[in-house]
Amino acid sequence: MRWVGFVLVLFGLVFAKTTVVVGLDADPPNLDPVFSSALVDRQVLNQIYDKLVDLDQNLKIVPMLATSWAVGDNGLTYTFKLRQGVKFHDGTDFDATAVKFNLDRALTAEGSRRKGELAPVKEVQVVDKYTVKVVLRDTFAPFLYVLTDRAGMMASPAAVQRYGQDFANNPVGTGPFRFVERRRQDRIVLARNEQYWRKGFPKVDELVYRPYPDDDVRLANLVSGAATVITPVAPKDLDRVRGNPDLALYAFPSLGFQGIWLNVTRPPFNNKALRQALAATIDRETIDRVVFLGTATPANGPFPPGSPGYDPKIPVPKRDIDLARKKLQEAGFPNGFSFTLLTTPGPVLTQLAQVYQAMAAEAGIRIQIQQVEFGTLLDRTDKKDYQAALLGWSGRPDPDGNIYDFMRCGGPLNNAGYCNPKVDALLNRARATRVMEVRRSLYSEVLKIILDDVPYIYVYHPQVLIGASKRLANLPLIPDGILRFASVELK
Numbered sequence: 001m002r003w004v005g006f007v008l009v010l011f012g013l014v015f016a017k018t019t020v021v022v023g024l025d026a027d028p029p030n031l032d033p034v035f036s037s038a039l040v041d042r043q044v045l046n047q048i049y050d051k052l053v054d055l056d057q058n059l060k061i062v063p064m065l066a067t068s069w070a071v072g073d074n075g076l077t078y079t080f081k082l083r084q085g086v087k088f089h090d091g092t093d094f095d096a097t098a099v100k101f102n103l104d105r106a107l108t109a110e111g112s113r114r115k116g117e118l119a120p121v122k123e124v125q126v127v128d129k130y131t132v133k134v135v136l137r138d139t140f141a142p143f144l145y146v147l148t149d150r151a152g153m154m155a156s157p158a159a160v161q162r163y164g165q166d167f168a169n170n171p172v173g174t175g176p177f178r179f180v181e182r183r184r185q186d187r188i189v190l191a192r193n194e195q196y197w198r199k200g201f202p203k204v205d206e207l208v209y210r211p212y213p214d215d216d217v218r219l220a221n222l223v224s225g226a227a228t229v230i231t232p233v234a235p236k237d238l239d240r241v242r243g244n245p246d247l248a249l250y251a252f253p254s255l256g257f258q259g260i261w262l263n264v265t266r267p268p269f270n271n272k273a274l275r276q277a278l279a280a281t282i283d284r285e286t287i288d289r290v291v292f293l294g295t296a297t298p299a300n301g302p303f304p305p306g307s308p309g310y311d312p313k314i315p316v317p318k319r320d321i322d323l324a325r326k327k328l329q330e331a332g333f334p335n336g337f338s339f340t341l342l343t344t345p346g347p348v349l350t351q352l353a354q355v356y357q358a359m360a361a362e363a364g365i366r367i368q369i370q371q372v373e374f375g376t377l378l379d380r381t382d383k384k385d386y387q388a389a390l391l392g393w394s395g396r397p398d399p400d401g402n403i404y405d406f407m408r409c410g411g412p413l414n415n416a417g418y419c420n421p422k423v424d425a426l427l428n429r430a431r432a433t434r435v436m437e438v439r440r441s442l443y444s445e446v447l448k449i450i451l452d453d454v455p456y457i458y459v460y461h462p463q464v465l466i467g468a469s470k471r472l473a474n475l476p477l478i479p480d481g482i483l484r485f486a487s488v489e490l491k
Contacts, residue, residue: 018490019206020472022483023218023230025346027185027211029375032168033150034106037113037378037413039256039394039481042150043231044209046482047190048089049173051152052080052099053144059397059479061144065094065154065174075139075434082130086197088156089178096132100124101157103134114151116405116412120431141434142398149396149480176202176486185211196486203474203489213374215347222247222467228490229468229475231483234348235293241467250466251295254481255395257302257402259459260341260356265384265417268339273331275454278388280324281360284316284459291352296460301447302393302402304461308436309399311444317451324363336364342381342389344374349390381415391415392462394481399443400431407450418455 028041033049036042052066066080086094103124106114120140125133136143146152159172171179174197177190188209192202210227212218215234221227223244233241233249241249262269262278269275284298300316303309328334343353350371357367367388372380380386393413396402404427405411409419423446430442450456464481471491476484 017206018204019208020204020228020485020488020490021208021210021221021226023210023212023221023227025211025215025218025232026213026344026374028188028209029378030168031171031179031182031188033153033155034109034112034114035168036150037382038374040374042394042482044188044190045150045153045171046175047177047207047485048171048175048179049153049155050086050175051149051154052147053152055148055397055478055480057476057478061148064152065099069144075141076136078134078136078143079127080132080134082132083197084130086174087195088154088159088174089172089193090156090159092156092158094154094174095129096126097129098154098157099132100126101160102154103151105160106151113412116408117146117149117151117401138428139432139434141431141439142396142400145396145398145401149401177207198486202486204485207485213344213346219467222469225469228472229466229483231464231466231481232462233465233467235291235295235465236347237467238293238295238465246470248468248470248472250464250468250475250477252464252477252479253297253304253306254462254464255304255307255397255402255479256393256481257299257304257395257458257461258296258390258392259299260457261381261386261389261391261415262455262457263384263387263389263416264455266387268333268337269387271331272453273327274333274337276452277324277327277331277333277363278360278365279317279454279457280320280327281363281365282317282356282457282459283319283359286319286359287352287355288460291348291355292460292462295463295465299458299460301451301458302406303399303443304395307399307402309402309440309443311440311447314444314447314451319359321363324365328364336366338366338368339387340368340370342370342372342377342386344377344390345371353390384415384417389415397480399439400427403427403443403446404431406456407446414455416455418450418453420449420453423449 026040030036050065054064056062068081070079120136122137123135156172163170178193180189180191182188190207192205218230219237222230241247288296298316300314343349353369405413408424426446430439473489474487
C-alpha cells in the first residue's frame with residue numbers, strides 16, 4: 001500500500017495541470033477580431049487566433065500562418081504561401097479559402113472595425129489550396145503590418161457561420177490556446193491546443209484571464225501568487241514589484257498614445273475655440289511627474305519618440321492659461337464653460353481626471369467626471385454619445401496605424417466625428433508611398449492641422465509595465481505590449 005501511494009503521488013506530480021493566471025485591467029469587451037476595438041481584447045485574441053504574419057522583438061515582420069509572401073505589380077499585389085496541415089480548434093482545415101473568408105468578412109461585415117485598416121484591399125483571390133493573392137486598389141505601405149494584428153487573425157469559417165452574432169462568445173481560431181469558457185467580469189479560460197502546428201507548444205496547459213480594474217487588487221493578486229502575471233503595473237507600485245524577490249518587472253516604451261477625445265459633433269466642443277481653450281490648460285510635464293511618477297513621455301502627437309513617424313521639430317504643447325482665457329473670450333464664453341468627462345474606474349485614471357479637472361478650473365473651465373465601465377465607454381464614444389472622454393490607443397508599429405482611422409472623415413476609430421478633407425488627402429498620400437522620409441513629412445503637415453483643430457488632445461505616451469512571477473519563464477517581450485504565451489513555462 002505504501003508503494004501504491006508513492007506511485008499515485010508521483011503520478012499526480014507528473015500530470016498536475018500547469019495554469020498561468022493573467023491579471024488584466026479590464027474585462028475584454030469582444031473576442032471577435034473583426035469587431036474588437038480594445039487593447040485588452042488583444043491580450044486574449046492573440047492566444048486564440050494566429051495571424052498571417054506576426055512581429056518579432058525588433059518589430060520585424062515574421063511568418064506565422066503565411067510562410068512566405070511576394071509583392072508584385074508595384075506594390076498592388078501580395079501573394080501568400082500558407083502553412084499546410086493547420087487545423088482550426090473545431091477540426092476544420094485552414095487554407096486559402098479560409099483566408100479569403102476572413103478578409104472578406106473583415107471588409108464587409110456590418111460594424112466591422114477592420115474596414116478602415118483593410119480599405120485599400122480590392123479583391124482576395126484563391127490561387128490554389130495553399131496560395132492566396134490580395135489585390136490592392138492603391139499602393140498601401142502599411143499592409144503587412146496591418147496583418148500582424150486583428151485584421152490578419154484567422155477565425156474558423158465554419159464556426160463563424162454556425163454561431164453568427166454569438167461568435168464572440170464562442171471564438172474559434174488556430175492559436176496555441178482554445179476557448180473553454182467565459183464568465184463576464186470574472187474570468188476567461190483557455191486550454192492548450194493539443195493539435196497546434198508548432199510541435200511541442202504551448203508549454204502550459206491552461207490560461208486564465210482575470211479582470212482586476214483596481215490597481216491595488218491587481219498587484220495584491222500578483223504578490224499573493226493568485227496571478228502569475230499582470231499588465232499593467234501601476235506606476236506607484238513599481239518599487240514594490242522591483243523590491244519583491246519573487247517578482248520580475250518588465251518596462252519598455254509603448255507604441256501608443258493617451259489623451260482626451262473631444263466630440264466635435266455636439267456642444268460644447270463643436271466650438272473650435274473651446275477645444276483650444278481646454279487644450280491650453282494641460283500641463284503634460286506635471287501629469288508625467290505627479291500621476292505617472294516619471295514613467296510617461298509627454299506627447300506632441302500620436303507618434304512616440306523612436307517611431308518612424310515622430311517629428312522632433314514639432315514641440316510638445318506647453319500649458320498657457322492666458323491663451324486658454326483668450327480662447328474662451330473668442331468663443332463667447334468669457335466666464336468659462338462646463339462639460340462631462342467620461343473615464344473608467346481605477347485609481348490612476350481617477351487621479352488623472354482630477355488633475356485635468358484642477359488644471360482646467362484655473363481658466364474657469366468646469367469638468368464633471370463620470371466613471372463608466374470600459375465596454376460602456378467604448379460604446380458611448382463609438383456612438384458619439386459623450387462630450388469628452390479619456391481614451392487612448394495601444395499603438396501600431398507603422399505610423400498609419402496610429403493616425404489614419406482616428407483622423408480621417410468617417411474613420412471607424414474617429415470618435416470625435418472630426419472631418420477635414422485636407423487631412424484626408426495628406427493621410428492618403430502618406431499610406432501610398434513606401435518612402436518613410438516622405439511619409440514623415442506628410443504626417444508632420446497633418447499634425448500641424450490637427451493640433452490646431454484639436455479633435456483629440458494628445459497628452460502622453462505610456463510605458464508597457466508588466467509584473468510577473470519569477471516562476472514564469474520564456475515570456476517574449478514584444479514592443480506592441482501584447483503578451484504571447486505559446487512559449488512560456490512555469491518553473
